[in-house]
Every structure is written in C-alpha cells, then in structure tokens.
Amino acid sequence: MKKSAYWLIGIVVVVVLAGFGIHSISSSQASNKSHSSSILIGSEGSDIDIWQHIAKTDDAKKLGLKIKVKNIADGVQLNKATADGDVDVNAFQSWSYYLTYNQQNKANKLTALGTTYLEPMGIYSKKYKNVKDIPAGATIAIANNPSQAARGLILLQKAGLITLDKNFGYVGTLKDIKSNPKHFKFRQIDDTTGPRIINDVDAVLISNTVALEGHLHVLTDSIYHEKVDQSTKDNINILATSEKNKDNANYKKLVKLYHQKDIQKYIKDKYYGTKIEVNKPLSYLK
Template identity: 45%
Template sequence: MKKLLGLVLGVTVGLAGCSKPETPATDAAKSDTTKEHTVVMASTGSDADIWRFIASLPETKQAGIKLEVKNFTDYVAMNSAVANKEVDINAFQSYAYLVAFNESNKDKIAPVSTTYLEPMGIYSSKVKKVEEFNNGATIAIPNDAANEARALLLLQSAGVLKLKADFNPATGTPNDIIENAKKVVIKPIQMATAVRVKDEVDAIVLGNTLAMEGGLNVLKDSIYYEPVDQSTKLNVNILATAESRKDDPILQKVGALYHTEAVKQYVQKNFGGTKIDVNKPITYLTATK
C-alpha cells in the first residue's frame, strides 16, 4: 500500500539475510523457457501477504516461476536491495516514491508493472469532517518526500490549505503552503508511527497499507480520501527492479500475475475494496496527459 525531485529518506536497515537468488531472473530468461525460474522479492506488510498468496497459485507455477518473498521493514532498504541486485524485484511503493528515490540515489531503479492504487486518507478521532478543524489544529503527515507531497495535495483537495501553483507532486513540502486560513500545524512524522499517534493529534494523513494494518479502512474510517482519477496516477503502486532489468521477461511475468482473477478475489476479500486494481502500461504513469 491507496501523486523531479529531491528526497530525504529515513535511515536504512541492514540487509542481512537478503542473499542473492540462486537463479537470477536475468540469467533465467536466457535459458530454457520451460525451466522453473526463482524470483526473489522484497516486500512488507499487506503487500508481502498478497505476494505470498501469489507464490502459492497454480498460475505462478504454470508461468514457470518460483516466487520467494522476503520481508523487509524499511522502504529505502528495499530499493537499495533491488538497485544492488541483491533481490530481483520489490513490491511496496508508489511510482512517485520511486521517482523521488531515483533523484537522490546514484543506483537507479525502474518500474516493471503497475499493481493497484490505494487512496490516501485523513483520519481523526476528534472531528467528523475537515470543516470542523479548530484554529491551530495539528495534522500529522508522512515525512518521506513522495508521501509528504501527496499528503499536502490531499489536504489541499480537502480544502484545508492551498499550495503554490507550481507545487511539485513528488517533492513539495509544507514550505509550499500559501494559504492556511485556520493556521493548522503540519507535523511531518515517520509514517510507520502514524496510527499510534492518531489520538494525540487532531488528524493524521496516512497511506492505506499502514491504515489497514492499524485497523482502519480508508473508504469507511477516513474523514476524507483521495479521488481515484488522473490527478492521482503518480500514486499508483508498482513493482520495481534495477534499471538494467526493467525489461526482463521473467519479471514481466511476475507483474502479470498480480492481475489474475484469483488475486482480485483475494484482495477484495482481505482488504475491503481499498486496493483498486490498475492494469496499465508503464507509459500510463509517465505520460503528461
């Protein structure tokens, strides 16, 4: 889990335990296409749950893929792992997050395929509508560049504040606020801690993966959430790999597995309709219109 650039990301965690796959996908693609190819994926939270389910599907076996999902707890570490080719692919981030990562890192990563969009939402224990915020209300937002900008755009869409006309949707910051009638205090915090501080502030802005892990459904529990349209396409989640491997046919097969009917049913049953399937070419994300 649910729209160029500078990025200051959190401290990475160690990559111990993330060994290179026994059969790298790039090598496998050159060999007998009937052979089973091992693909090692880095993921976390509900995304990891979905991909473990995909790993068990007969469709995955029929595609000649053995999918191994390794659990990570740090976003930067997952991107570093694919950039360094310590794993084949990862599943956790939006396209905007990937672009921001590339702006701040020498080793580049690239999208392989789209997966879903989860609307970002505003959650509050103190008000039922955004119009009810008191003057000086504190709103916590994610402190990583892509999600911080996304949260600010959401607050603008909700009418809480106004951003400058040339606001960057991937690296914009609270410094870009030009109108704030109620003088709300924007408090960037580590995204993973947001649910825990929900009752300590007037509202939190949270991505859906973490919201669901905290028992929240964006469609039912938020007081406002992102519209799902062209304005939010940068927030579509993707599979990512090292730049040199973006056209690997085996990894392309992995991407296609996400859009099988079995996965759609699993996501609907387990995630309450909050992960909206997006089966589009990568050019959908990069097109200017």
C-alpha cells in the same frame, strides 16, 4: 602400426571430449532456461504475504513461473539489491519513491515493470465528520517523513483545505503551502503514531498500512481519502527491476499475474478492499 593406433586413440579421445562438451553446453543451457523462470522477489510488509500467496497459485504455474520471496525491510537497501541483481524484482514502492531513488542513483537505475495498487491515505477525525467542518485554527497532524508529508499536503489541497505552490513536488514541505485560509496549525508526527493521537488533534493524516494496524478502515473511517486519479498517480505502487532486465519476458509476466481475478479477490478479501487495484500502462504515471 603403432602410429596408426595412436592416431585412432587420439580420434576417440577427441570425439569423447567433444561429446562431454556438447553435453556440458546442453546442461548449461537447460540450467539457464530453468533459472530464467525462477524469480526472486524482494518485498516488505503486507506485500510479502501477497507474493507468498501468489507464488503458490495455479496462475503462477500456468505462466511457468517459480517465485521465491525475500523480506528486506529497508526500502533503500531493497532497491540497491534489485539494481545490483541480488534481487530480481521488488514489490513495495510507489512511483514517487521509485523516481526519487533513480534521481539519487543515476549510475545504477531501476526500471518499472507495471502498476499494482494504490493504498489510499486518509484524513481522520474523531471530532468532525466532514473536512468542511474542520474549523479555523484547528490542529492537523501530518507525518514528519518527507514523502508522507508531501503526500498528505497534496491530499489536504485536494480536500480544498489549503493551496500549494504550483511547483510543489513529491518531496515538498510545509514551507510550500501557498495559502492557508483557515490558519490551520500543523503538528508533525512519526507517521506510525497516527491512530494513537487521533483524539489529541482535530484531524490527522494516516497512511493505509498504519491505519489498518490501528484498526481503522480508510474507506469507511476516514472523512476524506485518496482516489485513483492524476492527483494520486505518484502514490501508485509498482513492480521494479534493474534497468538491464527491462526486457525480461518472465519479469513482465508478473504484472499480468498480479492482476488475475482470483488473486485480486484474495487481496480484496484479506485487506478489506483497501488495496485498490490499479491496472494502468506506465504511460499513465508519466
């Protein structure tokens, strides 16, 4: 009888422990399911404000997304945090910046989720109202930052002012100018100083973020600016995640979320139409 009692107690213990195990697994699955809909977005600058706004919208709730936003001001560190999984998705970089990062970090790559916007770079001048009026020998200020300088040179070529080497890439330099028929002089500057030196040169190339900070509107104050076409595809901003998360369904929903009409209205109103929506497939950038 004692043996029977021990067996009975043993069976009860096993059943109880099994019950706890099932409950634990169920709780863990529920927790993982809950975690999968919570997304940490790393960003910087104006994109912080945009995604903090998006996180509070009904659109995000309808898609079942819980969004948290973290400010990481250094782009390289932000990409590394994303590749390592410390940040789920990042929203700050252009297609060319993304390609450069992946080239330099082949063992820990990112993958693009979708396109967001283009912030046009502009050519500004207080002396001339048309790029055709810029005279021979004029001084044009251009960023000393490699990626911004290359972008500026491409814009000058698009404006018909110079010709670049046919192999010019997104990290090209002044040495890659093939033809400079008006013998322009180029003054390399810190790209944040553009609005302050606009009166000291004949023309200056300024990125949109810096222009807005200097109370300049690229669509109305520049004498020439980028438009959404194949010549500017490398400057289109994207959402990116680690390569291992390329098929994450919730992360992909962020692209759809960003392009919702009411969210786009908010962005347009807040940034005066200077963040031009680009809702294109990733194949457009390749």
